[in-house]
Amino acid sequence: MQIDTRELACGGLFVAFAAAFAYGTVDLPLGSALRMGPGYFPLMLAIILGVLGLVIIFKGLGRAPSPIGGVPWRGLLFILAGPIVFGLTVRGLGLAAAIALVAAIATLASARAGIRLMLLLTLSLTVFCVIVFSYGLGLPYALVGPWLAPFLPGR
Amino acid sequence: MDLLQNLAIGFSASLDPVNLLYCFLGVLLGTLIGVLPGIGPTATIAMLLPITFGLKPETSLIMLAGIYYGAQYGGSTTAILINLPGESSSAVTAIDGYQMARQGRAGPALAIAALGSFFAGTVATMLVAVFALPLTEMALQFGPAEYFSLIFLGLIASVALAHGSVLKALAMITLGLLFGLVGTDVTSGAQRFTLGIPDISDKLEFVSVAIGVFGLAEILRNLENESDRQVAIKKITHVWPTRDDFRQMVGPVLRGTGLGSALGILPGGGAILSSFAAYTVEKRISKTPEAFGKGAIAGVAAPEAANNAGAQTSFIPMLTLGIPANAVMALMVGAMIIQGIQPGPNVAIEQPQLFWGVITSMWIGNLMLVMLNLPLVGLWVRLLTIPYTVLFPAILVFCSIGVFSVNSNVFDLYTVAFFGLVGYVLIKLGCEPAPLLLGFVLGPMLEENLRRAMTISRGDWTVFFTRPLSATLLVIALLVLVLVFLPSIRAKREEVFQEEG
Amino acid sequence: MKNARIVAVVAALMAAAGFSGGAAAEDYPTRPISMVVPFAAGGPTDTVARLVAESMSRDLGQQILVENVGGAGGTLGASRVAKSDPDGYTLLLHHIGMATSAVLYRKLPYDTLNAFEYVGLVTEVPMTIVARSDFEPADLKGLIDYVKTNKDKVTLANAGVGAASHLCGMLFMSKIGEQLTTVPYKGTGPAMTDLVGKQVDFMCDQTTNTTNQIKGGKIKVYATTTKDRVASLPDVPTAAEAGLQDFEVGIWHGVYAPKGTPPEITAKLSAALQKALKDPLVVKRFADLGTAPSTEAEATPEGLKTKLTSEIERWRPVITAAGVYAD
Numbered sequence: 001m002q003i004d005t006r007e008l009a010c011g012g013l014f015v016a017f018a019a020a021f022a023y024g025t026v027d028l029p030l031g032s033a034l035r036m037g038p039g040y041f042p043l044m045l046a047i048i049l050g051v052l053g054l055v056i057i058f059k060g061l062g063r064a065p066s067p068i069g070g071v072p073w074r075g076l077l078f079i080l081a082g083p084i085v086f087g088l089t090v091r092g093l094g095l096a097a098a099i100a101l102v103a104a105i106a107t108l109a110s111a112r113a114g115i116r117l118m119l120l121l122t123l124s125l126t127v128f129c130v131i132v133f134s135y136g137l138g139l140p141y142a143l144v145g146p147w148l149a150p151f152l153p154g155r
Numbered sequence: 156m157d158l159l160q161n162l163a164i165g166f167s168a169s170l171d172p173v174n175l176l177y178c179f180l181g182v183l184l185g186t187l188i189g190v191l192p193g194i195g196p197t198a199t200i201a202m203l204l205p206i207t208f209g210l211k212p213e214t215s216l217i218m219l220a221g222i223y224y225g226a227q228y229g230g231s232t233t234a235i236l237i238n239l240p241g242e243s244s245s246a247v248t249a250i251d252g253y254q255m256a257r258q259g260r261a262g263p264a265l266a267i268a269a270l271g272s273f274f275a276g277t278v279a280t281m282l283v284a285v286f287a288l289p290l291t292e293m294a295l296q297f298g299p300a301e302y303f304s305l306i307f308l309g310l311i312a313s314v315a316l317a318h319g320s321v322l323k324a325l326a327m328i329t330l331g332l333l334f335g336l337v338g339t340d341v342t343s344g345a346q347r348f349t350l351g352i353p354d355i356s357d358k359l360e361f362v363s364v365a366i367g368v369f370g371l372a373e374i375l376r377n378l379e380n381e382s383d384r385q386v387a388i389k390k391i392t393h394v395w396p397t398r399d400d401f402r403q404m405v406g407p408v409l410r411g412t413g414l415g416s417a418l419g420i421l422p423g424g425g426a427i428l429s430s431f432a433a434y435t436v437e438k439r440i441s442k443t444p445e446a447f448g449k450g451a452i453a454g455v456a457a458p459e460a461a462n463n464a465g466a467q468t469s470f471i472p473m474l475t476l477g478i479p480a481n482a483v484m485a486l487m488v489g490a491m492i493i494q495g496i497q498p499g500p501n502v503a504i505e506q507p508q509l510f511w512g513v514i515t516s517m518w519i520g521n522l523m524l525v526m527l528n529l530p531l532v533g534l535w536v537r538l539l540t541i542p543y544t545v546l547f548p549a550i551l552v553f554c555s556i557g558v559f560s561v562n563s564n565v566f567d568l569y570t571v572a573f574f575g576l577v578g579y580v581l582i583k584l585g586c587e588p589a590p591l592l593l594g595f596v597l598g599p600m601l602e603e604n605l606r607r608a609m610t611i612s613r614g615d616w617t618v619f620f621t622r623p624l625s626a627t628l629l630v631i632a633l634l635v636l637v638l639v640f641l642p643s644i645r646a647k648r649e650e651v652f653q654e655e656g
Numbered sequence: 657m658k659n660a661r662i663v664a665v666v667a668a669l670m671a672a673a674g675f676s677g678g679a680a681a682e683d684y685p686t687r688p689i690s691m692v693v694p695f696a697a698g699g700p701t702d703t704v705a706r707l708v709a710e711s712m713s714r715d716l717g718q719q720i721l722v723e724n725v726g727g728a729g730g731t732l733g734a735s736r737v738a739k740s741d742p743d744g745y746t747l748l749l750h751h752i753g754m755a756t757s758a759v760l761y762r763k764l765p766y767d768t769l770n771a772f773e774y775v776g777l778v779t780e781v782p783m784t785i786v787a788r789s790d791f792e793p794a795d796l797k798g799l800i801d802y803v804k805t806n807k808d809k810v811t812l813a814n815a816g817v818g819a820a821s822h823l824c825g826m827l828f829m830s831k832i833g834e835q836l837t838t839v840p841y842k843g844t845g846p847a848m849t850d851l852v853g854k855q856v857d858f859m860c861d862q863t864t865n866t867t868n869q870i871k872g873g874k875i876k877v878y879a880t881t882t883k884d885r886v887a888s889l890p891d892v893p894t895a896a897e898a899g900l901q902d903f904e905v906g907i908w909h910g911v912y913a914p915k916g917t918p919p920e921i922t923a924k925l926s927a928a929l930q931k932a933l934k935d936p937l938v939v940k941r942f943a944d945l946g947t948a949p950s951t952e953a954e955a956t957p958e959g960l961k962t963k964l965t966s967e968i969e970r971w972r973p974v975i976t977a978a979g980v981y982a983d
Contacts (some may be wrong), residue, residue, distance in 0.1 A: 010584035014326045021333050024348045034614035038340040038347055041602045045333050052326040059322070068583055075378035076579070079371060079551065080572045086555040087568030095556075102555050106548035109378060113544050121545060125552050133556055137188075137203070140690055140721040141563075146741065201697040201724065204706070295853035339728075341842050344817030344980060353735070353765060356728040476852060477868050479845045482696065489698030492864075493706055495944055499868025563725050564732075603842065610839055611811055611856065 006068050007060025014053030022046040078109035094145030095134060100126045158285060165284075165511025168213055169519055174512065177214050181221020182520050186527060188222075189229020190535075191553045196226035197482045198560045204490060212494040213509040217516040219490055223483050224276070224466055224517070228524050231268045231459055232535055236261060237550060238373040240365055244462040246592050247430040249369060251447060251454030258450050262394035262536045267404050267452060268459040269528045275412040275460035276521035279467035282416050283474075284514050288503070290468075291475040294420045299608035300618045304628035305421075306601045309428045311632045312435040313593050324590045327581070331594020332601065334359060341599070342606045354566035363567045364595055366554050367574025368581075368588040374547045375579045394533055400452055407437050407457035415464030420471050431593055433461035439635075448587075467517055474510060476500055684744055684921050685718040691747045691911075694733025696726045699844075700781065700864040700945070704909050705749040707941050708778055711932035716924070720747075729818035731757050731764060734912075738766035742916035744925065747775065751909045753818055755967035759975045760818050769965065772912040775925045776955035777963055778933070780906035781947040783824050783881040784866045784892065787858035788851055789874060796878040796898035799858070800832050812836045813856040815844040817980060820907045823971070824860035824881065826978045831903055851875055862907050863888065863946030881905040888946040908950075908967075910960040922957055930955045 021042060031037030082102045090098040103125040107118040133139045168174060188199045200222055207215035227244065234245040235252035248268065255264035282290070297305075310328060337348045338358035349355050396404075411433040418429040437453040438444050447454050472478050477498030479485035491498045496506060503510040538546075558567050578588050612618040620626045693705045702724060709720040725733035730753040740746035758768040785796065793799040803810050812829075814822040821844065829836055839856050841847035844865045850856050852874045860881070867888055869875045879898040880886045895903035911929060913922055932938055933949035942949055953959055 006584055010323065010581075010586065013580065013584065014330065017330055017333070021348065028345060028347060029343075034609065034616070036342075036606050036609065038343045038345040041605070042333060042336050042347065045329055045336075049326060049329040049333065052322060052329060056322055056326065066585065070379055071583070072375060072378040075375055076576075079374055079378070079547075080575055082551045083371075083555050083558070083568040083571040083575075086559070087565035090559060090565060099552055099556065102552050103548050106551040107544070109374075109547070110544045117544065121548050125549055129552060129556060132191075133560075137199075138721075139556075139560055140688075140723045141559075204697065295849070298850065298853065298855040339817070341816055341840050344840070353728055353732055356732070357726070472849070476849070476874070478849050478852070479698070482698070485696065485698035485845065487698070489703050489706075492703045492945065493941070495941055497868045497944060500872030500874055501868065562727065563723055564727070599842075607839055607841075610837060613808070613837070 002062055002064055004060035004063040004065050006066040007063070008057055011053045011055070011057030011060065014056065015050050018046045018050035018053060022050070072109075074111060075109040078105050082106050082109075090141065090145075092145045092147040094143050094148060095139070095141045096126060096130055096143045097145070097148065099129045161507065161511050162284060162515060164507050165515035168508040168512030169217065169516035173211075174214050174217050174516065175519070177210065177218040178221050178516050178520050179523055181218035182225035182228075182524050182527065185222040185225020185227075186229040186232075186524065186531075189226035190232050191229075191557065196223045196230075197486065198557065199226055200483060200486045204486065204493075207490060207494075212491065212496050212506075213512045215490055215494060216487065216509065216513050217520075219487055220470070220513055220517060221520045223487075224463065224520060225524060227463065227466055228269070228272060228528060231272070231462075232265060232528075235264045235268065235455070236535060236539060237370075237546070239370045239550065239554075244430045244458070244465070246365060246369065246589055247434045247458040248455055248462070250434070250587075250589055251449070251451050253373075254448065254450035255452075255455065256539065260393075260450065261539055262532055263396040263400050263452075264455050265532045265535060266394075266396050266529065267400065267456050269525050269532070271404060271408040271411065271456045271460040272463035273521050273525040274408055275415060275462075275464035276467055276524075277518060278412050279416045279419070279464040280514065280518040280521070283468060283471055283517070284511075287471050287475050287514075290420050290471055294472060296624060297421055298622070299604040299611060300622050300625040301628065302421075303601065303604040303608055304619060304625040304632070305428070306597050306604065308628050308632040308635065309432060310594070310597060310601070312439075312635050313431055313590060320585065323586045327586050327588070327590040328594040331591035331596075332598035333594075334364065334591075335595040335598025336602065338599075341603050342610070352566070354564055355570070358599070359570060359595075360558070360561060360564075360567045361596065362561050363558055363570035364574050365592055366558060367571045367576075368578030368591060370550065370554055371571065371575025372578035372582055372588065374550065375575070376582060377543060377547070394536055403452040404456040407433075407453040408460045410436060411457035411460030412464045415461030416468050418461075419465030419468030428597075429461040429465035430458035433457040463521075470513070470517070473498070474502060474513070477502065682920070684924060685716055687745065688719040688721050689716070689745050689747060690723050691720050691749055692723050692725050692733045692737050693749050694725055694727070694730035694753075697722075697724045700862060700907075701749070701751050701909065703864075703945070704779060704781075704942075707938050708749070708911075708929070708932050711935040711938050712925075712928045715928040715931050729753060729757055729760065731761060735765040737912065737914055738771040740914045742773070742914040742918075744913060744917050744921035746914060747925070748772070748912040749778070749909060750912065752820065752823065752907050752967065754910065754912075755964055756818060756823055756971050756975065758968050759972050760981060762981055768968070771915050773915060773917045773919075773922050774957035774960040774964075775911035775913060775922055776929045776957060777950040777960050778909040778911060778929065778955070779942055779947050779949050780908040781862045781864055781945065782886050783820065783860055783862055783905050783907065784870070784886075784889070785824075785828070785858065785860045785878040785881070785895070786851065786866050786870065787876045787878065788854040788856065789876050790854060791857055791876055793878075796893070796895065796900055799878050800900065803832065803836065804834060807834050807836055810836055810858070811839050811856045813839045813841060813847045813851060813859040815847045815861070816840050816842055819844070821847065821859055821861040823974075824905050826974055826980070827903065827905055828860055830974050830977055831900065860905075867946045879903075886946050887943060887948070908963060910964065912960075926956055 025039040025043045028039030029037035030039045082105050085105055086098050086102045089101055100122050103122040104118055107113045107121050134143055200219055207218060230245045231248050234240040234249035235256055238249050238253040240246040240249045252264045338355055340347055346356055414433045415429040434454060434457060437457045438447045473484040473487060479488050488498045558571055608618055691705055691709050693702050695701045705722050709722050713720045725736050730750055734748055734750055737746055737748040793802040812825050814825050848865060851859055863886060870877045877892050879895040880892050881895055881904055883904055885894055930952050933955055939949060
């Protein structure tokens with residue numbers, strides 16, 4: 001028998017989410033339909049989601065696989081890393097360095113960008129953002145964070 | 156004639172050169188900032204609030220209001236150009252607007268959005284001026300039961316948002332509803348699905364989820380095509396809408412304006428529903444529903460008009476009652492207090508030049524926006540010619556800063572990454588992200604109002620049917636349900652053939 | 657305005673550069689100060705903070721930037737400040753929730769009484785007991801009687817767990833010895849909308865939220881929760897006058913610094929705060945909000961410390977009895 005792997009994965013993912021959310025309601029009081037507790041509504045939704053997921057799987061059985069297409073693994077890695085690195089460094093390194101890091105990481109996501117483009121983009125984006133966000137909009141974040149303090153020339 | 160007198164007071168205030176200048180500054184800043192992906196009007200107004208301390212009260216409110224609708228204009232621009240909605244309202248515009256851009260019709264899409272918004276803004280401003288007070292009384296009739304029925308209707312209708320499988324759209328809405336429940340349960344105060352992380356103990360941040368499932372996922376999808384030199388965006392054929400485009404936008408703009416104006420008045424977040432609702436209506440009544448999701452003009456014009464009309468009329472509860480309907484209005488109320496004006500039912504009587512000045516300035520601001528934005532269309536369109544390798548790092552940087560500026564919380568950035576991954580995987584598996592976002596926004600409202608209505612009625616289910624407004628809405632929901640499923644039986648058969656073929 | 661900002665940012669850079677030398681307390685402040693408000697921008701607490709920050713900035717010669725770090729009933733912002741460097745450049749402006757969250761939250765990421773230095777009290781916003789405009793009882797006594805005989809019908813709104821209206825509502829219920837059906841909302845805005853729209857019966861909330869609705873005749877008022885009548889509502893009796901003794905609640909606001917901040921710095925900040933509270937503009941705006949600045953004796957580290965300690969003990973039995981927790 002043929003199986004549409006895309007539908008299988010899709011339904012499976014929904015079922016997995018449903019199970020995770022249902023598990024999350026275990027500790028929550030359910031209450032009754034007339035006096036709903038915090039767990040009632042989400043559990044109902046999780047059940048609905050699970051059923052929908054199963055129906056999607058069921059309908060995928062006996063069908064030819066749908067094309068999924070390639071996955072840009074390199075892009076996936078670097079694009080998702082961008083915001084995370086920004087989050088990890090913006091308080092410690094400050095806004096300027098965090099911006100530079102994200103810009104550099106993001107350029108790495110593309111196979112086409114060379115080292116020259118990366119440096120150019122990093123520099124120009126950092127300068128642009130510092131001017132717009134720090135000076136223009138006055139975001140209340142330190143440009144240079146405490147981690148960098150020891151490396152700066154003292155007074 | 157009272158109204159004429161009031162409008163005269165209003166225009167004399169809003170046409171004051173200083174106010175005019177700040178109105179222009181407001182819409183200009185709003186547009187520019189709205190165009191930066193990830194930074195929405197709430198963050199912008201919060202950042203610029205201190206600047207207005209030195210201004211006269213009406214000047215500062217005129218400027219802040221300008222930023223608000225300016226940013227919404229700008230937000231639609233990024234939604235259309237790079238599939239990055241900064242707000243729930245422009246999430247709908249992104250569906251067809253971005254498809255138009257990919258087909259080389261970014262110019263017409265932007266122009267239609269601008270013109271539709273201007274028309275809607277004009278009509279809605281008139282409505283505010285003429286009916287502000289009676290409309291407020293009507294909006295107050297909306298209790299928890301009515302809100303529940305309205306949101307329920309919205310969810311039923313939103314299945315139309317998907318242009319693929321109805322089943323998957325339903326699953327995405329449900330998943331969105333569940334993600335929307337993460338955080339503190341308002342009714343009991345219990346923490347749900349927070350995994351013990353204090354940063355999400357209130358809720359997941361909307362901006363993070365939206366940027367993740369739309370923005371990041373879109374960048375990833377574009378990176379797929381990198382190896383084969385197939386450029387995602389086709390050559391731009393013309394910058395301005397054709398006569399045919401104009402003909403196609405009239406109906407949707409009119410209907411969108413009506414829906415948006417009506418829903419925007421409701422203080423409980425009716426404006427959120429307006430663009431979703433307008434899109435749904437267009438798709439239902441269209442002779443070519445299959446064109447939706449593939450760059451339909453009505454799919455841009457209607458939600459844009461609705462969204463702008465709703466944005467204008469959402470000032471009504473703020474101005475007449477002093478009760479903010481959303482985060483932006485809360486900031487406006489804060490600005491008024493800092494200026495020494497007590498927002499409340501008396502503002503219209505005690506501060507006529509402020510009340511009517513702000514209302515008339517909204518129309519002037521909309522006029523400025525359309526004059527500002529139409530010439531800019533050419534410039535924005537040219538942005539698309541920037542090589543993608545250069546464009547997406549910039550998008551990622553702006554998004555990171557924008558998300559961070561919402562709550563100054565680094566955890567929101569990790570949320571972006573998580574939803575970027577989830578969104579991309581789901582898109583890969585044939586699921587559209589828009590219904591998920593709608594569910595996310597409406598989930599907490601649906602549950603809250605359901606349980607609140609039940610608490611007030613002491614567990615009596617019949618309130619939903621005995622209150623006339625609520626009952627009417629539920630009957631409409633039932634009708635929509637029938638409408639959705641009847642044609643979809645036919646559509647589904649076609650879909651099966653398509654997918655197998 | 658723009659120039660001031662550029663100067664401020666340059667100053668910040670220079671100050672950051674001077675970090676390794678150790679910023680001397682005498683020079684303080686040499687760069688902008690961040691004042692964390694643990695609630696969303698635009699709310700009553702944010703407004704209080706911005707008014708005070710603006711005035712204190714002028715005195716200190718450095719801008720105080722208000723940073724909104726909302727979430728988890730204000731504990732997220734408080735915990736951010738508790739973990740910040742104790743150099744006087746990160747401050748916290750929090751309200752009564754500082755005391756009540758110590759009881760409402762069983763596991764807080766900081767120790768309320770030992771994680772902060774105190775700068776001083778800012779203001780105490782009075783509360784009012786208000787109801788929908790067509791609610792039957794005519795006065796506070798009538799309200800208490802009505803509530804006792806109709807407790808299955810009456811609904812008491814609040815703005816969510818830990819909100820001022822929630823605290824006041826709990827105190828009211830414990831005073832009259834009844835448990836009523838509460839209807840929680842997400843914030844004051846929607847709760848007030850439903851009160852004006854007559855969907856719920858009554859509520860107890862800050863004057864900052866209720867004064868204008870009262871003056872506009874959109875809601876009914878029974879009493880204020882203050883010792884003396886509130887200046888902006890001269891016709892409204894205090895709870896004691898109206899027949900409910902010992903029902904004084906105020907939403908007091910205080911400024912804190914992380915533990916270990918040098919005493920010279922907190923002293924400088926206290927002095928600036930006291931000056932700000934005498935600033936005619938601040939006094940005027942506070943009066944518009946229906947509140948008054950704290951006295952000079954209260955706007956001191958000791959004043960705030962005393963208040964915080966006594967308030968924690970005051971609310972502990974009320975919250976424990978109600979059995980509500982936020983986590």
